[in-house]
Amino acid sequence: MVISAATGTQAAHALSRFGFGAGPGDLDxxxxxxxxxxxxxxxPRALPTELANxxxxxxxxxxxxxxxxxxxxxxxxxxxxxxxRYRTDIVLxxxxxxxxxxxxxxxxxxxxxxxFTVSTQRPVIAPLGLAYxxxxxxxxxxxxxxxxxxxxxxxxxxxxxxxxAQSIGPDSKTGQKRDxxxxxxxxxxxxxxxxxxxxxxxHQDDVRAMAxxxxxxxxxxERGTASFNPRRHQPGEKVLLGxxxxxxxxxxxxxxxxxxxxxxxxxxxxxxxxxxxxxxxxPPPAAVATLAKSFRDSHGDLAEVTRALVRMDATxxxxxxxxxxxxxxxxxxxRATALDVPDDRLVNAMRLLGQMPFAAPSPAxxxxxxxxxTGPDAILRRIDWSLAFGQRVGxxxxxxxxxxxxxxxxxxxxxxxxxxxxxxxxxxxxxxxxSPAFQRR
Amino acid sequence: MMLxxxxxxxxxxxxxxxxxxxxxxxxxxxxxxRRLVLIxxxxxxxxxxxxxxxxxxxxxxxxxxxxxxxxxxxxxxxDLDGRxxxxxxxxxxxxxxxxxxxxxxxxxxxxxxxxxxxDAQDLLDTGxxxxxxxxxxxxxxxxxxxxxxxxxxxxxxxGVPLVLRGxxxxxxxxxxxxxxxxxxxxxxxxxxxxxxxxxxxALMAGLGVADMANGMDGNKKRxxxxxxxxxxxxxxxxxxxPAGPRIASLxxxxxxxxVGQGAIQGRLANALGQLAETMMTLRVSMSDVWGQTxxxxxxxxxxxxxxxxxxxxxxxxxxxxxxxxxxLNGGRVLGEWPGLRDDKLYEGRDLAPTTDMRALLxxxxxxxxxxxxxxxxxxxxxxAKSVPALPELVRA
Numbered sequence: 001m002v003i004s005a006a007t008g009t010q011a012a013h014a015l016s017r018f019g020f021g022a023g024p025g026d027l028d029x030x031x032x033x034x035x036x037x038x039x040x041x042x043x044p045r046a047l048p049t050e051l052a053n054x055x056x057x058x059x060x061x062x063x064x065x066x067x068x069x070x071x072x073x074x075x076x077x078x079x080x081x082x083x084x085r086y087r088t089d090i091v092l093x094x095x096x097x098x099x100x101x102x103x104x105x106x107x108x109x110x111x112x113x114x115x116f117t118v119s120t121q122r123p124v125i126a127p128l129g130l131a132y133x134x135x136x137x138x139x140x141x142x143x144x145x146x147x148x149x150x151x152x153x154x155x156x157x158x159x160x161x162x163x164x165a166q167s168i169g170p171d172s173k174t175g176q177k178r179d180x181x182x183x184x185x186x187x188x189x190x191x192x193x194x195x196x197x198x199x200x201x202x203h204q205d206d207v208r209a210m211a212x213x214x215x216x217x218x219x220x221x222e223r224g225t226a227s228f229n230p231r232r233h234q235p236g237e238k239v240l241l242g243x244x245x246x247x248x249x250x251x252x253x254x255x256x257x258x259x260x261x262x263x264x265x266x267x268x269x270x271x272x273x274x275x276x277x278x279x280x281x282x283p284p285p286a287a288v289a290t291l292a293k294s295f296r297d298s299h300g301d302l303a304e305v306t307r308a309l310v311r312m313d314a315t316x317x318x319x320x321x322x323x324x325x326x327x328x329x330x331x332x333x334x335r336a337t338a339l340d341v342p343d344d345r346l347v348n349a350m351r352l353l354g355q356m357p358f359a360a361p362s363p364a365x366x367x368x369x370x371x372x373x374t375g376p377d378a379i380l381r382r383i384d385w386s387l388a389f390g391q392r393v394g395x396x397x398x399x400x401x402x403x404x405x406x407x408x409x410x411x412x413x414x415x416x417x418x419x420x421x422x423x424x425x426x427x428x429x430x431x432x433x434x435s436p437a438f439q440r441r
Numbered sequence: 442m443m444l445x446x447x448x449x450x451x452x453x454x455x456x457x458x459x460x461x462x463x464x465x466x467x468x469x470x471x472x473x474x475r476r477l478v479l480i481x482x483x484x485x486x487x488x489x490x491x492x493x494x495x496x497x498x499x500x501x502x503x504x505x506x507x508x509x510x511x512x513x514x515x516x517x518x519x520d521l522d523g524r525x526x527x528x529x530x531x532x533x534x535x536x537x538x539x540x541x542x543x544x545x546x547x548x549x550x551x552x553x554x555x556x557x558x559x560d561a562q563d564l565l566d567t568g569x570x571x572x573x574x575x576x577x578x579x580x581x582x583x584x585x586x587x588x589x590x591x592x593x594x595x596x597x598x599x600g601v602p603l604v605l606r607g608x609x610x611x612x613x614x615x616x617x618x619x620x621x622x623x624x625x626x627x628x629x630x631x632x633x634x635x636x637x638x639x640x641x642x643a644l645m646a647g648l649g650v651a652d653m654a655n656g657m658d659g660n661k662k663r664x665x666x667x668x669x670x671x672x673x674x675x676x677x678x679x680x681x682x683p684a685g686p687r688i689a690s691l692x693x694x695x696x697x698x699x700v701g702q703g704a705i706q707g708r709l710a711n712a713l714g715q716l717a718e719t720m721m722t723l724r725v726s727m728s729d730v731w732g733q734t735x736x737x738x739x740x741x742x743x744x745x746x747x748x749x750x751x752x753x754x755x756x757x758x759x760x761x762x763x764x765x766x767x768x769l770n771g772g773r774v775l776g777e778w779p780g781l782r783d784d785k786l787y788e789g790r791d792l793a794p795t796t797d798m799r800a801l802l803x804x805x806x807x808x809x810x811x812x813x814x815x816x817x818x819x820x821x822x823x824x825a826k827s828v829p830a831l832p833e834l835v836r837a
Contacts, residue, residue, distance in 0.1 A: 381619065
């Protein structure tokens with residue numbers, strides 16, 4: 001789309017739609033070319049230092065495997081360490097997103113990380129979530145979907161989360177000796193959630209074939225990495241979606257994932273999820289079709305697909321149609337206020353508002369429609385929290401200036417009047433954060 | 442001065458500031474004096490691990506390490522009717538069985554056959570045959586009650602699950618340690634939300650129910666795993682209030698036992714223990730209205746008959762639903778038993794479905810809540826006109 005005369009509204013729109021809203025100075029900085037601001041972020045950047053210095057998943061998986069055998073005090077110590085690592089990680093992730101100079105990239109990281117969810121619903125995942133995201137998702141947000149799918153599905157955290165680490169080919173060497181065997185979990189969710197989508201044209205036989213193909217992918221307990229153990233791999237040819245996958249051990253999984261990524265329904269599935277996230281709960285079918293075509297034409301080049309998203313008129317339709325998730329709301333509050341919120345308060349906010357990072361309720365990830373986040377109690381809690389936040393920090397801000405820097409032209413006269421009439425700075429800030437404009441993206 | 446949120450609703454409505462209807466109902470408007478609690482087990486409960494067909498000759502060979510001992514033996518199942526028994530962690534519910542306050546329907550399934558949690562839950566919630574509908578069967582049923590169901594529905598948890606979403610406003614409640622803003626502040630927020638189609642109605646519904654919960658519950662502190670019991674207890678108290686909601690839904694998770702399902706102990710036993718604890722909490726907090734109460738426990742599908750390769754079970758087809766409560770004509774296991782022989786299994790791996798989930802749900806709505814049968818066929822389960830409701834589920 002060509003924006004002839006960029007306006008303040010478009011700048012505020014872009015910052016909310018492609019980022020976590022406006023921080024101080026953002027609106028002024030991008031108002032001459034909001035679309036250019038979004039597009040310029042679609043080139044790879046260096047890994048943020050905090051993530052480059054992170055231990056990564058391997059030592060933590062190693063610790064987890066040791067902890068499994070621990071008893072008594074050692075077990076308690078290991079659990080405490082895992083909890084602390086999780087807390088440190090989720091605080092780091094939220095602060096990185098809130099302060100990023102390329103917030104669109106952070107939104108993409110979080111979107112894809114949710115698409116290929118691992119969750120603390122399996123408690124051992126807690127200290128691995130951020131490392132998984134950094135290793136399997138972040139390097140590929142502007143690369144190919146295929147590389148991301150391979151990295152995510154075969155990442156040790158995913159192998160643990162969806163049980164593949166324990167799955168054994170029934171006719172493999174190990175399977176013949178031990179009374180253990182196949183687990184369909186990852187095979188099914190890879191087809192249903194990660195790749196083809198639930199109506200993507202696969203059947204129970206394909207679920208089983210995918211599960212058999214993935215047998216052997218387990219943990220290297222010495223290194224804490226993923227590894228392929230041929231003794232656990234189901235021998236023989238597999239047939240997936242009518243295509244023969246010849247016996248090739250370690251290579252079968254990549255071959256199968258490539259086949260599935262190129263399958264036409266995968267493009268549609270991914271396009272629909274992207275459009276639902278960045279455009280509207282029920283995105284226009286034409287927008288989904290455009291994204292799916294871009295996905296197919298570019299063989300899943302995600303930079304290309306994302307550029308197509310930014311260039312579509314539908315993405316710029318006003319007013320903003322999406323409700324912020326609790327995670328986006330908290331991150332936007334941090335960015336807008338640029339205040340130093342203590343770690344404990346930040347974690348409490350995430351817990352109270354019902355969205356701890358890497359804790360999605362199921363392998364389908366966090367839901368992505370307004371109705372999923374706007375239950376009466378959830379909305380009440382956002383308001384309660386907004387006021388509590390205002391009571392702590394409202395006095396340190398000039399709230400009338402804050403409206404201009406955080407919402408700009410998205411703030412209507414009603415909100416400006418309500419703020420002007422608010423009896424205290426605390427309540428004024430509480431009102432801005434609660435307002436329909438601040439709750440949307 | 443701290444004013445209660447309930448007071449706020451009355452004031453705000455009187456001044457005409459708020460167009461949405463407050464969820465708190467007037468006595469005359471309540472469409473029923475019956476209470477219904479719907480417990481949805483998300484993740485697919487293994488029916489064969491909960492209500493065990495111990496007398497089926499194929500049970501032990503098919504289940505292997507997941508099989509439980511016969512009644513009377515150590516760790517044995519608790520006999521129901523000579524054919525089926527309850528998992529021992531459900532012992533509190535076994536006492537209800539003796540009072541005819543528990544009933545199981547075995548080999549039950551929605552019309553869905555494809556083993557995706559997410560689509561299956563969607564259909565369990567919408568009561569339809571295609572995924573993607575946007576209203577739940579329980580909300581559509583609420584709309585058919587006298588007075589249109591306003592103020593009768595309550596979701597326990599921060600959000601409202603699909604089964605309770607729809608045109609009738611429904612409240613939701615979860616414990617929160619945040620301080621409650623003043624009425625004056627909420628009035629200002631309501632002004633901002635006045636024209637917002639999503640936030641406005643949600644705020645109104647939330648305000649009414651928050652006040653009810655506070656009024657009864659004092660200052661319950663949030664306590665990790667105990668949230669579940671606080672939810673159940675609060676649900677029970679609110680449902681006991683003559684002017685409170687009549688229908689509540691809550692959800693339990695932990696049922697997707699692909700690994701380490703166990704038999705007498707393990708992930709399934711843990712989840713079943715939590716279910717029993719939740720139902721017992723409801724029983725205690727609803728003692729005043731127990732005679733008018735039905736608890737329905739449903740899940741999206743059953744699990745494979747045979748264990749998988751990792752000591753668990755994978756996604757299957759038919760499973761079990763439970764009914765409990767003082768209004769129940771229980772003490773029975775319903776449903777034609779299809780058997781566990783290889784040639785009797787659905788696609789060679791799952792319990793074959795013999796009862797349509799909607800036969801049970803229709804019976805609950807018609808027999809218990811008094812929703813007219815014609816309304817059920819027309820508005821609530823339009824795809825299930827040919828499915829007869831299970832007869833005589835509720836005490837006359």
